[in-house]
Structure formats: structure tokens, C-alpha cells
Amino acid sequence: MAAKIDFNCDMGESFGMYKLGCDEEVVKYITSANIACGFHAGDPMWMKTTVQLAEKHGVGVGAQPSFPDLMGFGRRNMSVSPEEARNDVTYQIGALQAFASGKKLQHVKPHGAMYNMAVGDKALARAICQATLEVDPNMILVALAGSAWVELAAEMGLRVAREAFADRAFTAQGTLVPRSEPGSVIHDVNEVVERSVKMVTRGKVTAITGEEIEIHSDSLCLHGDTPGAVEMARAVKEGLEAAGVEIVPMSSLV
Numbered sequence: 001m002a003a004k005i006d007f008n009c010d011m012g013e014s015f016g017m018y019k020l021g022c023d024e025e026v027v028k029y030i031t032s033a034n035i036a037c038g039f040h041a042g043d044p045m046w047m048k049t050t051v052q053l054a055e056k057h058g059v060g061v062g063a064q065p066s067f068p069d070l071m072g073f074g075r076r077n078m079s080v081s082p083e084e085a086r087n088d089v090t091y092q093i094g095a096l097q098a099f100a101s102g103k104k105l106q107h108v109k110p111h112g113a114m115y116n117m118a119v120g121d122k123a124l125a126r127a128i129c130q131a132t133l134e135v136d137p138n139m140i141l142v143a144l145a146g147s148a149w150v151e152l153a154a155e156m157g158l159r160v161a162r163e164a165f166a167d168r169a170f171t172a173q174g175t176l177v178p179r180s181e182p183g184s185v186i187h188d189v190n191e192v193v194e195r196s197v198k199m200v201t202r203g204k205v206t207a208i209t210g211e212e213i214e215i216h217s218d219s220l221c222l223h224g225d226t227p228g229a230v231e232m233a234r235a236v237k238e239g240l241e242a243a244g245v246e247i248v249p250m251s252s253l254v
Contacts, residue, residue, distance in 0.1 A: 012050030040074025
């Protein structure tokens with residue numbers, strides 16, 4: 001495997017006077033930022049602030065659209081039509097795009113329930129792909145590595161970054177363990193670093209049930225709202241570099 005990986009993080013998830021995450025610190029260790037667009041978190045002020053922060057540090061800027069679920073932080077499943085999903089994603093990409101230099105974004109990565117549902121819902125996945133293509137066909141779609149969503153996006157002509165997760169547990173089928181289940185989020189820094197290095201250098205990860213499964217990724221995600229995210233981001237970056245991995249923006253990989 002090529003010893004290169006993009007390192008992304010969810011950012012801009014504060015709202016009004018309420019601050020979530022340590023974006024100013026995490027941004028020092030990543031190469032791509034997934035910025036909330038107001039539907040699950042964020043607002044116009046935080047969107048602009050976070051875009052400027054990412055651009056200042058040379059970090060690739062991406063939109064993180066979600067279902068309209070501010071109260072549930074976008075992590076509750078919703079039943080929406082493909083047209084609704086397509087328009088919601090288009091709206092959110094366009095809103096963040098307006099704050100970016102040159103009005104261009106590097107990527108789109110759906111958030112929470114929208115992301116997880118798209119892994120198994122072809123109609124939703126297609127709607128997200130269509131919205132991305134219509135706004136800017138040069139943008140990269142970030143989707144779960146090994147999923148049918150990746151294949152669909154590629155068939156539709158999208159640039160796709162296959163994503164793995166540093167701090168989330170996987171099922172034996174290669175999907176993310178639901179957050180409602182014990183052990184779904186990994187908090188031990190050493191474990192997060194060890195599994196990250198293994199995924200990037202060996203293309204393998206140990207599922208929550210103990211099986212070793214294959215996972216081939218272009219981008220590695222760390223959640224900005226995970227406790228100790230700054231320490232984890234720094235440790236993962238150092239661990240990957242110590243293993244000979246070059247951390248680069250996804251735009252140079254796909």
C-alpha cells in the first residue's frame with residue numbers, strides 16, 4: 001500500500017455562544033476539515049470562522065451536510081425523499097462554499113445519520129452524489145471504505161475518497177458500530193494510534209467482534225467532539241509519521 005493518507009476531522013460544530021471542540025488546536029495536525037453547515041451544528045458566524053481557520057493552516061475545506069436535526073446533532077435517522085436529501089445537501093454545500101476562498105471546496109462528507117444511512121440506502125447515496133456533482137463535479141465525495149456507496153459514486157463520475165475511522169469501532173461487515181452500542185467510540189489514545197497505523201500501512205482493522213477485516217482507505221477520520229481529540233490528533237499524526245506514512249490532503253490522492 002502507498003504510505004500516504006489524508007487526515008480529516010469534523011469541525012465548526014459550535015453554535016452561537018456554545019463552543020464545541022478545540023478546532024484551533026486540532027487544525028494543526030490534520031490535512032482536511034469537514035465543516036458543519038448549520039443543519040446539525042454550526043451557524044454562519046462559525047462557518048466563516050472555521051473556513052478561515054482551515055485556510056490559514058493550509059487545510060482542505062469540505063462541507064459536512066446532514067439531516068435537518070439540530071437538536072439531535074444529526075445523529076438521528078430521518079425518513080426523507082431523495083429529492084429532499086438532494087436539495088438539503090445542495091443548500092448546505094452552497095452555504096459553506098460562499099465563505100471559501102475562490103468559492104471552491106475540496107470535498108463533501110455527509111455527517112452522522114445521513115452518512116451511515118447512505119452506506120446501505122442506494123437512493124439516499126445517489127441523491128448525495130447528484131447534489132455534489134451539480135454544485136461542483138470537481139469536488140471529492142468522502143464515503144465509507146468498502147461500501148457500495150463508493151462504487152456508486154465512482155460510477156456516477158465522482159472523485160471518491162474512501163474513509164476509515166481512527167476512533168470508531170467497525171463491525172465484521174466493515175460498517176461502523178452504532179453509537180448506541182458499548183465500545184462504538186474508542187477513547188484510549190494508544191489503541192487509536194495502533195489501529196490507525198495498522199489500517200493505513202496494512203489495510204486491516206480488527207472488528208469489535210474480534211475478526212480481522214480488510215479496509216483500504218484514502219482518508220482517516222478523527223471526530224472533533226471525541227474527548228481528548230487534540231491529544232489523539234497529535235498522537236495519530238506522530239504515530240503515522242513514525243511508521244513512514246506521509247499525511248497529505250485528499251485532493252492529492254484521488
